[in-house]
Amino acid sequence: xxxxxxxxxxxxxxxxxxxxxxxxxxxxxxxxxxxxxxxxxxxxxxxxxxxxxxxxxxxxxxxxxxxxxxxxxxxxxxxxxxxxxxxxxxxxxxxxxxxxxxxxxxxxxxxxxxxxxxxxxxxxxxxxxxxxxxxxxxxxxxxxxxxxxxxxxxxxxxxxxxxxxxxxxxxxxxxxxxxxxxxxxxxxxxxxxxxxxxxxxxxxxxxxxxxxxxxxxx
Numbered sequence: 001x002x003x004x005x006x007x008x009x010x011x012x013x014x015x016x017x018x019x020x021x022x023x024x025x026x027x028x029x030x031x032x033x034x035x036x037x038x039x040x041x042x043x044x045x046x047x048x049x050x051x052x053x054x055x056x057x058x059x060x061x062x063x064x065x066x067x068x069x070x071x072x073x074x075x076x077x078x079x080x081x082x083x084x085x086x087x088x089x090x091x092x093x094x095x096x097x098x099x100x101x102x103x104x105x106x107x108x109x110x111x112x113x114x115x116x117x118x119x120x121x122x123x124x125x126x127x128x129x130x131x132x133x134x135x136x137x138x139x140x141x142x143x144x145x146x147x148x149x150x151x152x153x154x155x156x157x158x159x160x161x162x163x164x165x166x167x168x169x170x171x172x173x174x175x176x177x178x179x180x181x182x183x184x185x186x187x188x189x190x191x192x193x194x195x196x197x198x199x200x201x202x203x204x205x206x207x208x209x210x211x212x213x214x215x216x217x218x
Contacts, residue, residue, distance in 0.1 A: 034069045035068055036103040037067070039082075040081060041063075042063055044061060045061050045099075047059045047096040049123065050097065050210075051076070051088035051123075052075045052123055054123070055131060058095050069089040070112065071113050072113070072115065073087075073088055074086050074087060075097070080099050080100075081101060082100075083101060087110070089103055089112070122192075122194040124207075124208040126208045128207075129149045130143070131144040132144070134157075134192060136215055138181070140181050141157070141179075143155050143170040144176075145170050145172060146174070149196065151198060153195075154167055154168065154170070154195050155167065155168045155194055156192065156206060157192035159188070159189070159191075171199040184217040186218075189216050189217075193210050195210070196208050
């Protein structure tokens with residue numbers, strides 16, 4: 001069965017202005033996980049830290065593997081088994097995203113809610129070096145610098161109620177990672193973006209920021 005990767009669940013693209021409202025709606029939607037099967041020509045499929053082909057491949061998954069999809073998000077375009085599309089699937093068990101063009105679900109529609117809550121990680125927009133991940137189990141931000149672009153990687157984040165922005169920097173250069181605990185109340189929400197900037201102790205000029213992600217402290 002040929003599947004379209006372009007249809008969206010009604011209302012899934014709504015932008016919510018406040019973190020608290022987004023948290024409530026997102027938590028309800030994110031529970032509706034779906035399943036699929038990876039289908040390639042035989043080669044293993046890259047699992048990436050963010051929904052783009054330029055993001056770091058954290059592992060591979062074999063063709064024929066059944067996966068549980070937590071949510072879906074638009075990313076870079078990929079030509080795969082089921083055509084060309086920009087939809088990516090977040091698979092928590094694999095620790096990242098796979099292109100939906102390589103996933104068979106038996107349904108001719110989008111099958112999971114938009115990513116945003118518990119969706120793992122993001123990458124700064126364009127050809128830049130920053131990748132960021134919020135680990136909800138112990139409220140840590142992991143900030144990666146993947147290549148030499150002249151900027152530091154940085155996560156800017158806001159807490160429930162709008163406090164912020166606060167920053168987690170990685171100024172260590174190409175190939176480095178910073179793992180930093182941040183104070184987020186148990187069960188509370190954090191909204192963040194992954195960017196690059198010149199390191200400063202003041203307010204940075206953020207560049208190439210990702211779309212905002214919302215997560216929670218478990």
